[in-house]
Amino acid sequence: xxxxxxxxxxxxxxxxxxxxxxxxxxxxxxxxxxxxxxxxxxxxxxxxxxxxxxxxxxxxxxxxxxxxxxxxxxxxxxxxxxxxxxxxxxxxxxxxxxxxxxxxxxxxxxxxxxxxxxxxxxxxxxxxxxxxxxxxxxxxxxxxxxxxxxxxxxxxxxxxxxxxxxxxxxxxxxxxxxxxxxxxxxxxxxxxxxxxxxxxxxxxxxxxxxxxxxxxxxxxxxxxxxxxxxxxxxxxxxxxxxxxxxxxxxxxxxxxxxxxxxxxxxxxxxxxxxxxxxxxxxxxxxxxxxxxxxxxxxxxxxxxxxxxxxxxxxxxxxxxxxxxxxxxxxxxxxxxxxxxxxxxxxxxxxxxxxxxxxxxxxxxxxxxxx
Amino acid sequence: xxxxxxxxxxxxxxxxxxxxxxxxxxxxxxxxxxxxxxxxxxxxxxxxxxxxxxxxxxxxxxxxxxxxxxxxxxxxxxxxxxxxxxxxxxxxxxxxxxxxxxxxxxxxxxxxxxxxxxxxxxxxxxxxxxxxxxxxxxxxxxxxxxxxxxxxxxxxxxxxxxxxxxxxxxxxxxxxxxxxxxxxxxxxxxxxxxxxxxxxxxxxxxxxxxxxxxxxxxxxxxxxxxxxxxxxxx
Numbered sequence: 001x002x003x004x005x006x007x008x009x010x011x012x013x014x015x016x017x018x019x020x021x022x023x024x025x026x027x028x029x030x031x032x033x034x035x036x037x038x039x040x041x042x043x044x045x046x047x048x049x050x051x052x053x054x055x056x057x058x059x060x061x062x063x064x065x066x067x068x069x070x071x072x073x074x075x076x077x078x079x080x081x082x083x084x085x086x087x088x089x090x091x092x093x094x095x096x097x098x099x100x101x102x103x104x105x106x107x108x109x110x111x112x113x114x115x116x117x118x119x120x121x122x123x124x125x126x127x128x129x130x131x132x133x134x135x136x137x138x139x140x141x142x143x144x145x146x147x148x149x150x151x152x153x154x155x156x157x158x159x160x161x162x163x164x165x166x167x168x169x170x171x172x173x174x175x176x177x178x179x180x181x182x183x184x185x186x187x188x189x190x191x192x193x194x195x196x197x198x199x200x201x202x203x204x205x206x207x208x209x210x211x212x213x214x215x216x217x218x219x220x221x222x223x224x225x226x227x228x229x230x231x232x233x234x235x236x237x238x239x240x241x242x243x244x245x246x247x248x249x250x251x252x253x254x255x256x257x258x259x260x261x262x263x264x265x266x267x268x269x270x271x272x273x274x275x276x277x278x279x280x281x282x283x284x285x286x287x288x289x290x291x292x293x294x295x296x297x298x299x300x301x302x303x304x305x306x307x308x309x310x311x312x313x314x315x316x317x318x319x320x321x322x323x324x325x326x327x328x329x330x331x332x333x334x335x336x337x338x339x340x341x342x343x344x345x346x347x348x349x350x351x352x353x354x355x356x357x358x359x360x361x362x363x364x365x366x367x368x369x370x
Numbered sequence: 371x372x373x374x375x376x377x378x379x380x381x382x383x384x385x386x387x388x389x390x391x392x393x394x395x396x397x398x399x400x401x402x403x404x405x406x407x408x409x410x411x412x413x414x415x416x417x418x419x420x421x422x423x424x425x426x427x428x429x430x431x432x433x434x435x436x437x438x439x440x441x442x443x444x445x446x447x448x449x450x451x452x453x454x455x456x457x458x459x460x461x462x463x464x465x466x467x468x469x470x471x472x473x474x475x476x477x478x479x480x481x482x483x484x485x486x487x488x489x490x491x492x493x494x495x496x497x498x499x500x501x502x503x504x505x506x507x508x509x510x511x512x513x514x515x516x517x518x519x520x521x522x523x524x525x526x527x528x529x530x531x532x533x534x535x536x537x538x539x540x541x542x543x544x545x546x547x548x549x550x551x552x553x554x555x556x557x558x559x560x561x562x563x564x565x566x567x568x569x570x571x572x573x574x575x576x577x578x579x580x581x582x583x584x585x586x587x588x589x590x591x592x593x594x595x596x597x598x599x600x601x602x603x604x
Contacts, residue, residue: 001494002477002481002484002485002488003488005477005481006474006477009474009476009477010476012476013476272472273474276472276473276474276485277485277489278460279433279435279460279466279472280460280485280486280489280533281457281460281461281486281489281490281537282485282489283457283489286489362435362436363435364430364435364436367468367472
């Protein structure tokens with residue numbers, strides 16, 4: 001109890017300094033949580049686009065980005081005939097711009113694709129898809145920012161398209177995207193006879209290994225990965241994840257420096273008190289315990305406040321209409337625990353030098369210190 | 371190294387210094403120059419002398435807070451050096467009272483007194499009982515939950531005395547314990563100090579400027595220029 005009092009006493013003695021330190025950890029944790037959650041959410045959404053009613057993705061081996069992947073149409077046709085395959089849908093991804101909207105994602109899909117067949121159609125008839133070459137279906141948000149309705153003409157890139165339907169999906173990328181018949185997309189993006197990926201659903205999931213081996217044998221230039229495997233290994237996702245953690249880590253490092261500064265000041269301004277504890281029998285470990293205890297309290301309070309602040313910030317982002325569907329605010333328990341642990345470790349690391357300094361205080365000299 | 375007792379039946383030597391030398395600032399300031407001193411168990415010894423004569427330094431060496439350049443120190447027959455168990459010494463063998471009370475201002479009187487028991491890992495109930503006992507004997511019972519800022523100088527010094535005695539040390543080292551008090555408080559604290567050490571059979575080595583107080587100890591030792599010049603028995 002006295003031990004805890006010693007820890008809390010000093011934090012309360014310099015309230016502003018302690019609060020600044022807590023704020024440093026708070027903002028670091030909030031930043032890390034927000035950045036990682038948003039990017040993980042984005043990755044999750046992109047993964048869900050690929051795994052829509054499928055469990056395996058086939059794409060060109062060794063490409064740095066799926067937008068550069070070229071999968072021959074014949075491969076899609078042949079794979080769809082394999083007995084263990086329930087269905088195989090080629091999808092072509094493309095990025096175009098329109099006036100005032102620098103990035104619009106285009107999906108070149110077949111009429112049987114789950115995106116067309118299983119989505120909620122707000123306007124138009126799903127059976128009309130791919131009936132005309134210039135007919136496109138817009139996601140609800142795309143229709144909104146392009147000010148388009150059913151049967152209106154929209155300018156996408158250098159071409160004009162006829163809107164044959166508007167559909168609603170929970171995925172921000174799809175909801176803000178344009179769905180074109182595969183052949184139209186191939187012509188539009190000058191990728192005739194190819195798609196970016198083939199999304200594959202098997203009759204039996206357990207045949208995944210066999211399927212992957214068959215692709216490897218039959219199409220050496222292609223690679224088949226299960227959805228989870230793809231999410232883990234896709235270089236863009238890995239870069240995004242690493243970036244998120246690096247940005248968050250920098251934030252936490254700054255927070256840690258704040259704690260270090262506070263703890264150094266804390267130790268320097270009470271050398272005499274530390275000496276009193278020494279004279280009264282406190283061991284080096286007990287002195288260190290007081291200093292580490294202070295930093296741990298700062299870190300824990302900062303981390304809890306950061307979690308609350310970060311969560312509120314994420315929900316606030318979700319409420320912004322322009323970001324609807326793009327921000328996934330689901331906090332994963334593992335992420336929360338990891339961020340808390342990192343905050344605690346940062347706090348402890350920040351207290352390392354001050355604690356060692358405090359432990360080395362020579363009581364007899366420190367008692368002369370005013 | 372242990373010191374053998376001189377003969378059976380006589381009080382043993384609680385504190386012993388042999389040819390102690392101590393200097394600061396790389397030898398330029400010499401503080402102790404060959405000090406020899408023995409304090410018998412259960413006796414009170416006053417160490418008198420002008421400021422800077424080395425009284426405090428000698429007390430620090432006995433408490434293991436500092437180490438001599440040359441010579442040896444024994445506390446209860448155990449030699450004190452850098453390899454000694456200094457925590458054991460500070461937690462159980464020696465209590466220290468300073469001229470300035472050196473209490474932690476944000477803690478209460480009780481919390482300050484309990485610090486040595488926390489350090490030594492003494493059970494809370496035992497520590498509390500000892501605190502109440504000492505508080506009663508020093509007249510501080512009604513002040514236990516008061517913060518140090520609310521206490522008078524005399525009360526603070528009595529608190530420091532309680533804290534020093536919490537773990538029932540066998541030796542009490544007091545460095546000008548009444549130096550910061552007025553005459554009345556000084557006399558009161560000193561009376562209390564002598565009563566407590568007598569009641570608990572504690573060996574007292576006290577540095578003081580005040581000759582009138584010093585003469586009330588069992589023995590008075592004069593220090594000048596880092597040397598013990600004379601032994602004067604009160």
